Each structure stands twice: as structure tokens, then as C-alpha cells.
Amino acid sequence: MHELGITRNVVAIVAEAARGRRVRRVTLEVGKLSGVMSEAIAFCFDAVVQGTPVEGAVLDIREIEGRARCAACGIEFATKTLLTPCACGCRTLVRLQGEELKIKSMELAEAA
Amino acid sequence: MCGQCGCGGESEITLLDPQAGRETAMAREASPGDPHEHVHADGTRHSHAHSHGDHGDHPRGDHSHDHGHHDHGHGHHHGHDGHQPHRHDHGGVRAPTVVVDLDAAILSKNDALAAKNRAWFAGREILALNLVSSPGAGKTTLLERTIRDLRQTLPLLVIEGDQATANDGERIRAAGAPAVQVNTGTGCHLDAEMVARGLMVLKPGVGSVVMIENVGNLVCPALFDLGERAKVVVLSTAEGEDKPLKYPHMFRAAQIMILNKIDLLPHLDYDVARAIANAHAVNPAIKTFLLSARTGEGLASWYDWLRGEAAAARNAAVG
Numbered sequence: 001m002h003e004l005g006i007t008r009n010v011v012a013i014v015a016e017a018a019r020g021r022r023v024r025r026v027t028l029e030v031g032k033l034s035g036v037m038s039e040a041i042a043f044c045f046d047a048v049v050q051g052t053p054v055e056g057a058v059l060d061i062r063e064i065e066g067r068a069r070c071a072a073c074g075i076e077f078a079t080k081t082l083l084t085p086c087a088c089g090c091r092t093l094v095r096l097q098g099e100e101l102k103i104k105s106m107e108l109a110e111a112a
Numbered sequence: 113m114c115g116q117c118g119c120g121g122e123s124e125i126t127l128l129d130p131q132a133g134r135e136t137a138m139a140r141e142a143s144p145g146d147p148h149e150h151v152h153a154d155g156t157r158h159s160h161a162h163s164h165g166d167h168g169d170h171p172r173g174d175h176s177h178d179h180g181h182h183d184h185g186h187g188h189h190h191g192h193d194g195h196q197p198h199r200h201d202h203g204g205v206r207a208p209t210v211v212v213d214l215d216a217a218i219l220s221k222n223d224a225l226a227a228k229n230r231a232w233f234a235g236r237e238i239l240a241l242n243l244v245s246s247p248g249a250g251k252t253t254l255l256e257r258t259i260r261d262l263r264q265t266l267p268l269l270v271i272e273g274d275q276a277t278a279n280d281g282e283r284i285r286a287a288g289a290p291a292v293q294v295n296t297g298t299g300c301h302l303d304a305e306m307v308a309r310g311l312m313v314l315k316p317g318v319g320s321v322v323m324i325e326n327v328g329n330l331v332c333p334a335l336f337d338l339g340e341r342a343k344v345v346v347l348s349t350a351e352g353e354d355k356p357l358k359y360p361h362m363f364r365a366a367q368i369m370i371l372n373k374i375d376l377l378p379h380l381d382y383d384v385a386r387a388i389a390n391a392h393a394v395n396p397a398i399k400t401f402l403l404s405a406r407t408g409e410g411l412a413s414w415y416d417w418l419r420g421e422a423a424a425a426r427n428a429a430v431g
Contacts, residue, residue, distance in 0.1 A: 002300065002301065002331070002332040002335055002336075005299075005303075006218055006219070009218050009219060009220075009221060009222075010218055012221075013214070013216050013218070013220070013221075014214070017212065017214055017216075024209050025209075025211075028218070035331075035334060035335055035361040036335070081360070082360040082361065082364055082394060083357065083360060083393055083394060085393075091392070091393060091396045092396045092397070101217060101218040101219060102215060102216065102217055102218060103214045103215070103216045103217075103218060104213070104214065104215065105211050105212060105213045105214055105215075106211070106212050106214060107209045107210070107211045107212075108209060108210050108211075108212060109207045109208075109209055110207060110208045110209060110210045
């Protein structure tokens, strides 16, 4: 259950970048193959933001589907899991997307 | 750790130096989200006094980005197209907002510390390995045996990670290697900062081998880079052959798989070929060693690999 620590990192990074301004929205990109559950981050978020400039912010999580390129035949395809092989049978893949763990943006209340 | 959201203060992390018999609490930099007392506001341990009732509004899964819960009720789409920052002026209903692109890796702090550890190891020509497994696969026994067999020729030091007790640190020390015990309290994995603190106590010498025995857990340690040269996942024949399929992140993150307790094979229905095939299905490049830390069978090739990697770490710094 590493999502609590991950959520703490999110809030710490956003709170620091906000430099005292109130945060209205936090947008994350979480790859479906990243090993992190979006639901668990959302669950921890409300608890972790208490007493920070991020308190009350809306959490927006964009999940990113897995995609890979086959090292043998070069075809790009969707990888539903880490075990999805290429149609040619090859399992040596270059992961293109789906492992993101990123804070994309934050929306701040503008200083008057 | 709390079963509901995994919460638990990180303030309980302790560092124990068995050589000096000194235990220190590991204070962390306070982060805004750190103390989480609200969870236990009424004094009970798992009560979750804070409300999670509004979670139904959180966009998730195939979330539609409809922004329906924005309380200023404006009708336009945000777009999130990367052309930031842009202003949202809502005519005084609420203070205008500005969107700031961050593009920050969530684990950036750990990754930066891990990079520092990695550079520290490289500068001292140290081979660092991160040993991971489920509890009971035999990491500590393998380390004890490795230390006893190699200590005359290869200086080995160990950072021991467990939620509690100094038992493993004591076992390593009894086997003849300096050790530092990191107790993670409620934490389920070691992170780069804990390793950095452990190294400050352990002070490994030039050309040594630092074995980092992670908390027994095949899930969380996969995500946290400690600055190691390789992750070594230990699997035992007393577990299922399908562990690599059940915990693909870990077997993908590892470069080495050790199948331990092969001395038990005559008593088990364990299918070694299937276990290796499963590991290769997740990670075609994973290298496997079959051994028994108890009887010593198969240890020679593990030791050869270890010596080779230690020599490579020494030569890499020269080149």
C-alpha cells in the first residue's frame, strides 16, 4: 500500500510549487501499468491535504493506457497488462506509455 | 499500517547500529502532508474520523472530465491541452484561477536521492544490490551463508529493512558482517533516504558490497529506487510457481531471480521450469539462479556472479 506515500509526495510537491496560493485542482497522470491504483490515491488525497494549501482542491486523475513496441517485429500495440505479449509472440517490448506517475498541472487561485 | 488507507506516521522509523548498540530515531523533513492525526482524531486507531463520503465525486477510472463539481458553475471545457497557463475569469463569483503546468514526477524526490546514492556507490566502487522477496523466502539466510562463505575475499555489509525488531541485523552481525537495521515502523518498503541514512552509519569501504535487504513485500519495493545496481528477487520453492505472474511489477523491476530452497524439491510438487517460464513471461531478460542457502547447492554460480559484479563496480569507477 504505497499509495499513501505517493499521495504525500503529490501534496508536498504541489504545496511547494503553489508558494502559499490556494490550490483549486490537481491533475495527475497515472499509467495503468504503473503499479499504483488511482482509486487509492483518490482515497488518501482528502486525508493528506488537510491543513495544507491543497485542502479543498479537486483531484483529477487521468489514467493512461499501456502501449508498447515489439522489439522483434516493430509493431506498436496496446498492452492491457505487463504480461501482454506481441501478436508475434515476442515478449521483449519497449514500453511507450502506461507507466506514468506524474503531476501534470495544478490550478491556483490567482493572487488578487 | 492502517488497513483502510495505509496511513501511519513515518515518525516511527528507527536506525539501529548493532555494532555500537545505538538506536536513533530517523527524523524526516516535515512535509505538509505528514502528520495525519485527523485520522485518529477520536483516539481510536483506525476510526477514520475524516469523511471520505465525497469520494464519489472524484473523477477516476474512465473519468469523464466533466468538472461537474466545480462550484462556480461555468460551462466551458477546460481542455487540459497543455497550453498553459490560462486564466479562468468567472466574473467575481470566485477568485480567478490560473493553471500551472508542473510535469513533475511524483517520485522525483526519491529518485533524486536514489541518484545521489548511486553516485555515492559509484565513487566508492561499491556494488549495491537490493534484495526483495515475500516474507520467508530466505533473504536473510542467503545473506548469512553468503557472508560466511565470502567474507575472507569480499567485504560485505548489510542494510537490513524490517518493520520491527533487530533480529535480522543481529543474525547478519553474527554471520560476520557489519549491519545496520532500519525499522520502517508502519512503512512497507525502504526508500532512498533510509538507505542514505543507513550508509552514514555503516560507512562501507571502497570496493565493498552493500546488500540492502528490503522489507519482505513483493509489491511496494518495486517502485522505490534505492540507488542499487540491481534488484535481486528471491523466490522459494515453498511458494507458488505463479508468483512472477501475480507480482509482475517486481519481477519486471528485477534483473536477477534467485530460486531458493531447492533442497525441498523432492518433497514438493513445485515445477521449476514453469516458475522460470513465468518469470521470463514478465521479464525475458531476468537471470535466474537455483540454489539452497541451507545446503549450499547451487551457491557457486551465485558467488561467481557476485564476484563478477563487484569487480565490474570496481572497474567501472576506474574507466
